[in-house]
Amino acid sequence: xxxxxxxxxxxxxxxxxxxxxxxxxxxxxxxxxxxxxxxxxxxxxxxxxxxxxxxxxxxxxxxxxxxxxxxxxxxxxxxxxxxxxxxxxxxxxxxxxxxxxxxxxxxxxxxxxxxxxxxxxxxxxxxxxxxxxxxxxxxxxxxxxxxxxxxxxxxxxxxxxxxxxxxxxxxxxxxxxxxxxxxxxxxxxxxxxxxxxxxxxxxxxxxxxxxxxxxxxxxxxxxxxxxxxxxxxxxxxxxxxxxxxxxxxxxxxxxxxxxxxxxxxxxxxxxxxxxxxxxxxxxxxxxxxxxxxxxxxxxxxxxxxxxxxxxxxxxxxxxxxxxxxxxxxxxxxxxxxxxxxxxx
Amino acid sequence: xxxxxxxxxxxxxxxxxxxxxxxxxxxxxxxxxxxxxxxxxxxxxxxxxxxxxxxxxxxxxxxxxxxxxxxxxxxxxxxxxxxxxxxxxxxxxxxxxxxxxxxxxxxxxxxxxxxxxxxxxxxxxxxxxxxxxxxxxxxxxxxxxxxxxxxxxxxxxxxxxxxxxxxxxxxxxxxxxxx
Numbered sequence: 001x002x003x004x005x006x007x008x009x010x011x012x013x014x015x016x017x018x019x020x021x022x023x024x025x026x027x028x029x030x031x032x033x034x035x036x037x038x039x040x041x042x043x044x045x046x047x048x049x050x051x052x053x054x055x056x057x058x059x060x061x062x063x064x065x066x067x068x069x070x071x072x073x074x075x076x077x078x079x080x081x082x083x084x085x086x087x088x089x090x091x092x093x094x095x096x097x098x099x100x101x102x103x104x105x106x107x108x109x110x111x112x113x114x115x116x117x118x119x120x121x122x123x124x125x126x127x128x129x130x131x132x133x134x135x136x137x138x139x140x141x142x143x144x145x146x147x148x149x150x151x152x153x154x155x156x157x158x159x160x161x162x163x164x165x166x167x168x169x170x171x172x173x174x175x176x177x178x179x180x181x182x183x184x185x186x187x188x189x190x191x192x193x194x195x196x197x198x199x200x201x202x203x204x205x206x207x208x209x210x211x212x213x214x215x216x217x218x219x220x221x222x223x224x225x226x227x228x229x230x231x232x233x234x235x236x237x238x239x240x241x242x243x244x245x246x247x248x249x250x251x252x253x254x255x256x257x258x259x260x261x262x263x264x265x266x267x268x269x270x271x272x273x274x275x276x277x278x279x280x281x282x283x284x285x286x287x288x289x290x291x292x293x294x295x296x297x298x299x300x301x302x303x304x305x306x307x308x309x310x311x312x313x314x315x316x317x318x319x320x321x322x323x324x325x326x327x328x329x330x331x332x333x334x335x336x337x338x339x340x341x342x343x344x
Numbered sequence: 345x346x347x348x349x350x351x352x353x354x355x356x357x358x359x360x361x362x363x364x365x366x367x368x369x370x371x372x373x374x375x376x377x378x379x380x381x382x383x384x385x386x387x388x389x390x391x392x393x394x395x396x397x398x399x400x401x402x403x404x405x406x407x408x409x410x411x412x413x414x415x416x417x418x419x420x421x422x423x424x425x426x427x428x429x430x431x432x433x434x435x436x437x438x439x440x441x442x443x444x445x446x447x448x449x450x451x452x453x454x455x456x457x458x459x460x461x462x463x464x465x466x467x468x469x470x471x472x473x474x475x476x477x478x479x480x481x482x483x484x485x486x487x488x489x490x491x492x493x494x495x496x497x498x499x500x501x502x503x504x505x506x507x508x509x510x511x512x513x514x515x516x517x518x519x520x521x522x523x
Contacts, residue, residue: 004511005504009480011461015370016378018385023369026386027361030393179494 092263094278097291098256104296105252107245110199110329112151116242117333119145119326120300121270125168125319126177137168137312138177139319146240147333149190152198156188157333169305169317187336197241205237207246209253216254227259228282234258235289238298242327264288269300271323277302284310285319300324357396360406361389367407368414371482376421377428384421388414411482412492415474422470429466464514472507475500 110116123141141163148156162184165177194201206212217226219233234255237243243251255261260280267277267290279288284307290299303320305311313319368388373381391413392406418425465473471493478489486504490497 004508004515005476005480007515008461008465008476008511012481013374016373016381018366018369018373018381022382022386023365026365026382026389027358029386030358030361030389176494 092265092276093256094261094263095256097263097276097278097296098252101291101296101298102249102252105245105248108242108327108329109244110150110242112200113154114150115147115154115156115330115333116150116199117145117147117326117328117330118240118242118324119143120240120322120324121163122322123166123270123318123320124322125303136174136176137171138173139166139168140177140180141165144240146188147330148188148195148198148240148242149333150199150242150329152194152200153190155190155333155335157336158186158188159334160184160186168319169313171313185334185336197237199242199244202237202241202247203244205247205250207250209250209257212247212250213254213257216251216258225282228280230258231255231261231280231282231287235287235301238289239301265293267302268321269302269323270321271300271325273299273323275299281306284308284312287320298324357393360392360410364406364410365389367482368410371411371477372414372418374481375418375477376425380418380421380424384414384417387417391417405488407482408484408488408491411478411484411488412494415478415492419470419474425473426466429462460515464511467514468507468510472503472510475503476507479504 108116121141121143123139126138126140143161143163145159146156147158160183162180162182165173167173206215213230216230216233219229219236234251237247237251255278258280261278262280264277264279264286266274267288268274269290273290273292275290275292277286277288277290279286281287284305285303286306287301287303289301291297292299300323301320302318302322305313305315305317305319308315311319365385369381369385372384372388376384388410392410395413465476468476475489475493478484478492479486484492486497486500490500493500495503
């Protein structure tokens with residue numbers, strides 16, 4: 001029996017050797033910020049998908065934030081699509097805002113055998129290159145609910161509801177943007193390895209702001225500048241995780257010391273709530289974390305264009321927007337029969 | 345192999361590189377030749393690192409995701425790939441090649457990619473070639489290929505069916521499988 005695909009497989013050409021020098025150089029670019037940079041490129045604080053802003057901010061934790069009634073049936077809260085007025089730097093300092101946020105933190109204190117459940121809404125950039133080398137960009141939007149084992153030893157779950165995509169400002173929405181739709185459920189297998197961002201691991205991070213700062217700067221940077229990478233690392237700790245109160249307070253104080261971090265007022269999150277934005281500019285986009293102006297609870301994140309050429313979109317447009325809608329502690333996660341997910 | 349946890353944590357990203365760089369390099373090299381393999385590999389992991397939050401932690405094996413990124417980058421070199429395949433297709437049939445083939449797949453080398461096969465591959469659409477080579481050269485399962493290319497599994501099956509037909513015609517194989 002001739003199988004055409006086997007035939008092609010059998011004639012698989014030899015692979016050219018991977019020289020140790022080229023391999024080491026590629027690895028260095030990933031792990032060492034000092035390595036020769038590639039073209040500057042955006043790596044968002046609001047990076048993406050898995051992401052979502054999660055940490056609880058402050059006061060609220062168990063609380064559904066007053067806002068968005070976005071149940072599955074409800075249309076997603078409107079995000080201002082148009083030109084958002086350009087962020088105006090506030091008289092408040094980042095240190096002041098983040099200091100207040102640090103003082104306002106509370107702790108859900110989940111037990112090791114419990115789960116943190118985070119519901120959020122996100123909009124991030126997706127880009128792709130088609131077979132003719134033509135680049136396309138769009139903003140994909142989801143509502144996510146994630147159940148994460150506090151000590152990382154139990155299987156978690158993830159529910160993704162795909163929402164209508166939006167245009168990346170100035171770019172047509174490509175057809176593939178509409179391919180992801182409906183609701184997906186996924187099992188998040190524990191696989192005998194505890195996530196670094198499991199609650200019990202986050203509890204081991206420094207509670208001293210200086211040491212937390214050193215930790216942020218010590219993260220692998222890829223080819224991004226150290227201050228940008230530190231800001232990204234701060235966001236990574238806040239997104240779909242639950243930072244224990246002492247570490248969260250230290251993180252906010254440490255983030256305030258990153259050069260270039262400034263405050264803007266009237267920053268709107270994906271649920272339409274207005275807060276105080278703390279952020280810095282990278283790759284033509286100001287990447288902000290948004291806090292509730294009275295409780296200093298963390299509301300969401302947004303990315304707003306401040307340099308059209310670098311961002312390839314008009315100034316003032318939104319290119320990322322998230323909202324953390326609810327964080328609770330649960331005794332169990334939904335069991336999902338998902339045969340496609342295993343530990344490999 | 346446990347990648348789910350490590351992917352979202354930057355410092356273990358180097359571990360993802362260590363685990364998969366060789367196979368991504370091999371795949372890029374097979375498709376584009378040695379001159380592009382280093383760049384495509386380095387760029388694949390940089391893109392993956394930047395987009396690590398897009399990676400769903402529900403997927404413990406990073407291979408489909410990495411091959412998907414590599415495939416996008418390889419497609420930028422589509423002209424180079426087709427040029428390479430056409431050149432190979434024109435290469436004169438070496439006297440020894442039949443003998444080599446008889447000794448099995450391992451004997452095949454880049455230079456010996458049989459001209460007829462090179463021509464057949466060059467005759468596929470880019471999307472068909474991407475899928476076929478993920479399955480045939482990168483050993484991805486249909487499910488993994490679907491994940492890498494972000495297409496439904498049904499599309500994988502129907503596209504491969506079409507590819508089989510085209511290969512049969514190009515390679516002058518009998519329509520009906522025979523023994």
